[in-house]
Amino acid sequence: MARKDPLRTKLCESLGIEYPIVAFTHCKDVAAAVINAGGFAVLGQTQSTPDEIEANIKWLRERIGDKPYGIDLVFPASVPAAGSTEQLLAGIPAEQQAYADDIAKRYDIPEPKKRPELYDLGWMEKETPRKQLEVVLEERVPVIASGLGNPDFFVPAAHERGMQVWGLVGKPRQAKRELEAGVDVIIAQGTDAAGHTGSIGTFSIVPQVKAIAGDAPVIAAGGITTGRHLAGAIALGASGVWTGTLWLPCRESDTDMLMKERLIEATAEDTSWSNCVSGFTMRTLKCKWHEEWSKPDAPKAAPAPYQLLLFAKNKQSAFDWGIKEFMTEASGQGVGFIDKMKPARQIVSDMVDEAYEVFDEMYGEDEDE
Ligand SMILES: Cc1cc2nc3c(=O)[nH]c(=O)nc-3n(C[C@H](O)[C@H](O)[C@H](O)COP(=O)(O)O)c2cc1C
Numbered sequence: 001m002a003r004k005d006p007l008r009t010k011l012c013e014s015l016g017i018e019y020p021i022v023a024f025t026h027c028k029d030v031a032a033a034v035i036n037a038g039g040f041a042v043l044g045q046t047q048s049t050p051d052e053i054e055a056n057i058k059w060l061r062e063r064i065g066d067k068p069y070g071i072d073l074v075f076p077a078s079v080p081a082a083g084s085t086e087q088l089l090a091g092i093p094a095e096q097q098a099y100a101d102d103i104a105k106r107y108d109i110p111e112p113k114k115r116p117e118l119y120d121l122g123w124m125e126k127e128t129p130r131k132q133l134e135v136v137l138e139e140r141v142p143v144i145a146s147g148l149g150n151p152d153f154f155v156p157a158a159h160e161r162g163m164q165v166w167g168l169v170g171k172p173r174q175a176k177r178e179l180e181a182g183v184d185v186i187i188a189q190g191t192d193a194a195g196h197t198g199s200i201g202t203f204s205i206v207p208q209v210k211a212i213a214g215d216a217p218v219i220a221a222g223g224i225t226t227g228r229h230l231a232g233a234i235a236l237g238a239s240g241v242w243t244g245t246l247w248l249p250c251r252e253s254d255t256d257m258l259m260k261e262r263l264i265e266a267t268a269e270d271t272s273w274s275n276c277v278s279g280f281t282m283r284t285l286k287c288k289w290h291e292e293w294s295k296p297d298a299p300k301a302a303p304a305p306y307q308l309l310l311f312a313k314n315k316q317s318a319f320d321w322g323i324k325e326f327m328t329e330a331s332g333q334g335v336g337f338i339d340k341m342k343p344a345r346q347i348v349s350d351m352v353d354e355a356y357e358v359f360d361e362m363y364g365e366d367e368d369e
Pocket of ligand 1: 046189
């Protein structure tokens with residue numbers, strides 16, 4: 001008897017896509033390329049204004065036709081006390097400010113050429129995500145993903161417009177809460193992932209969420225960069241994979257070329273789960289900044305958002321002046337498997353081919369193949 005195609009999952013069916021590979025990316029070109037290669041992409045728009053989001057949706061639609069796509073926003077539950085970035089900068093604790101200044105002095109790091117991009121903390125305010133959400137609902141974006149915070153308050157509005165709501169979680173109890181609120185798809189993200197993550201590994205969180213998800217598809221996230229990972233995720237009960245790091249060094253990505261080189265050179269041991277970047281635990285690629293903040297005489301990281309503001313300036317200088325040893329980016333442990341700058345289409349097809357090879361390894365090849 002011919003076996004069912006393990007990559008034709010219910011996620012593929014519910015979206016009408018060919019492969020259960022989801023790219024999370026901030027880069028529109030990457031999103032368009034992955035979607036046109038038969039995968040799915042969710043464009044990170046937390047740093048965009050409502051007008052920019054509207055323009056980006058239009059841009060994407062012009063390139064992908066009527067294929068589905070998603071937009072990712074965050075809805076943090078606790079936000080810092082209101083204040084302009086300037087007021088927040090003035091409130092950075094003196095000890096940490098002095099330490100950051102000392103790093104810049106010791107390594108001869110010039111002032112940034114531009115205002116640091118990460119000074120735009122709109123996503124950390126209560127109002128900004130709500131205004132961004134209005135555009136996404138208005139545009140009837142096929143999938144709205146919530147990267148942080150409970151999306152329960154907009155599930156009915158999204159469903160009325162025929163949109164799916166996806167929730168990214170790092171703990172089974174968050175998954176339970178979101179499923180109860182009617183979220184359509186849960187992205188179970190392990191600590192192996194790039195960015196702000198919990199402490200549970202991908203191998204543990206995915207089956208735990210699968211066990212409570214009922215009919216809702218579960219997407220595995222965290223450290224996924226190869227076809228073997230994709231096959232493994234399916235074996236864990238996932239209906240697809242959600243990937244971030246994988247796309248940073250791809251051909252279409254707008255990531256800085258020196259940063260792409262750092263990612264391609266990195267191994268799984270080169271990531272760090274630390275609060276020295278944002279004040280919250282976050283997985284990023286290790287650089288001198290991490291080394292300096294983990295020294296025994298270093299102060300502990302300032303609370304969010306102050307540590308992020310300190311880091312923002314260092315990051316901007318590193319990128320503006322091409323100081324590779326201080327360049328970092330959110331990066332998952334799967335970075336160790338990325339060894340070339342490939343076009344997104346090739347990444348999708350290589351991943352699919354490798355996953356089928358793994359299934360053949362596991363079950364033997366179909367006789368009629
Ligand atoms: C550079 C970068 C920026 C990210 N920014 C966001 C974000 O703004 N919102 C969000 O929900 N997730 C963000 N993430 C996390 C991804 O959505 C995804 O969960 C993660 O990259 C998966 O792990 P992986 O990188 O090991 O594939 C980011 C990831 C990367 C690599």
